[in-house]
Amino acid sequence: MATPSRSRPRVVRLALLAAAVVATMVAGALSASAQEDSGEDAAAPVQAAALPSSYTWSSSSQLMGPKSDAAHPNIAGLKDPSVVYSGGKWHVFASIASSAGYNMVYLSFTDWSQAASATHYYLDRSAIGTGYRAAPEVFFNEPQNLWYLVYQDGNAAYSTNPDINNPAGWSAPKHFYSSMPQIIKDNIGNGYWVDMWVTCDTANCHLFSSDDNGHLYRSQTSVANFPNGMSEPVIAMQDSNKYALWEASNVYKVKETGQYLLLVEAFGTVGRYFRSWTSTSLSGPWTPQADTTSNPFAAASNVTFPGGVWTEDISHGEMIRSGVNQLMEVSSCDIRYLYQGVDPAAGGDYNALPWRLGLLTQTNESPGCGGTGEEPTTGGPTTTPPPTGACTAKVSVVGDWTSGWQGKVTVTAGTSALSGWSLKWNWPASQQITSAWNADWVQSGAAVTAGDVGWNGSVASGQSLEAFGFVATGPSTAPQVTCSAA
Secondary structure (H helix, E strand, O other), X not given: OOOOOOOOOHHHHHHOHHHHHHHHOOHHHOEEOOOOOOOOOOOOOOOOOOOOOOOOEEEOOOOEOOOOEOOEOOOOEEEEEEXXXXXXXXXXXXXXXXXXXXXXXXXXXXXXXXXXXXXXXXXXXOOOOOOOOEEEEEEEEOOOOEEEEEEEOOOEEEEEEOOXXXXXXXXXXXXXXXXXOHHHHHHOOOOOOEEEEEEEOOOEEEEEEEOOOOEEEEEEEEOOOOOXXXXXXXXXXXXXXXXXXXXXXXXXXXXXXXXXXXXXXXXOOOOEEEEEEEEOOOOOOOEXXXXXXXXXXXXXXXXXXXXXXXXXXXXXXXXXXXXXXXXXXXXXXXXXXXXXXXXXXXXXXXXXXXXXXXXXXXXXXXXXXXXXXXXXXXXXXXOOOXXXXXXXXXXXXXXXXXXXXXXXXXXXXXXXXXXXXXXXXXXXXXXEEEEEEOOEEEEEXXXXXXXXXXXXXXXXXXXXXXXXXXXXXXXXXXXXXXXXXX
16 A cells, blocks of 8 residues: 555564454454445355465565666665556556655566566546556456556545557546545544455446545446446445554466455565455455454565565565456456565655565465365475486476466475576467566477576475476467576
8 A cells, every 4th residue: 555645663563563462363354345336246155266264475576676767766665566468568557755755656577586677657637637646557448448457545546448559648637525424534543545446347346445434335336337337435344443454455366266366465464464355246245265363465474485484474466467448357366466565674754664565376286176175295306316417397287278388397306406597488379478486488490498587486405496487378288498507
């Protein structure tokens, strides 16, 4: 989340954690509302079969941070990211934060390894303008053939653009409401109205928001009428402990099941974390999925940091989507999450904290995607002799859908340990990698080369490492891979 310029000392945040734990352990403290017809069948909620009941993750190192310039000096944090993959590259929108306040920035790159060096375009140079603008969400409205950027500016705002590649093309802010709705005024207390999020089904577009006071709101308008005609909000979920249902809600449709996945940020025993719920309808009710400090969706307790721990907060972010449109679809066979984290030693004014962005990759494969939902067994010697060469590698298919498939690459060291690895293969057909993570890679025609990114280069003698993953188009046929030490 990004708040109006104010102080929120980190020491005060830590003092609140004990209260948060009590409420997050009590699922009965939550209530869900389905006061409006969403245009879908609001059947009794069931657990999404393709999602695991618990999650484990591996985090990248810091992928990107702020870049100050003459017009934007002393930027402290890069935060609140939204991301889509379109036209062969990643497009990231985020908040920039400093003691002077907030605005937003855009950057793009073809591979995650390029994120740190990408050029930052400050969106106050577009018609979005200067002043308080923060916490963006980007999506493509297919019926209108138009990109939308939803964000907060003290109200629930949006801008539009026919071309996501042109950051100067965003329109001036417009609002879903003329002012703060009465139900939010009645319940917000000393909180802030923040973190607007739109997800559409086939009939309606739903606007979610939070108030930093234990309430999640939802309103709706028809797909045909969007963005106009937004209804008065209802309370979709609430908790008597506001820190257990804090902010940064994001809602997705799971492609494989048609169910919806809701994430909300909370305060845990160690830093911020995400809780999750599922539903058959965007109007709820919402069934707890991984929603406690002992079984979180994503928290310091279930994330490993192969490159070294750089944050204890798994905070405001967005899942890597399988598409770009208003349905906000994700694949349960490709679960990654772009998030904000911060140096655990940092403190002081909340708006001046050094937030940076990192990427989580799920490490326990979801049921139905070739996995059991359990974390892979690691450690201990292999039961087969190590390869006689420097190393071997294997591509495995872990998920396959209509428009593409997901693969993982496992590297096995030979009789000597590896400090780095380099892979080559030729696709047997028309396969094309569209994105990859945890590897430096390039594809030219059918030929692919890939190498480690430092932290995942070490493999003990005779041991195997799940080295990296990718998404590709074309037939889901695994190639023969050549591995060499680097």
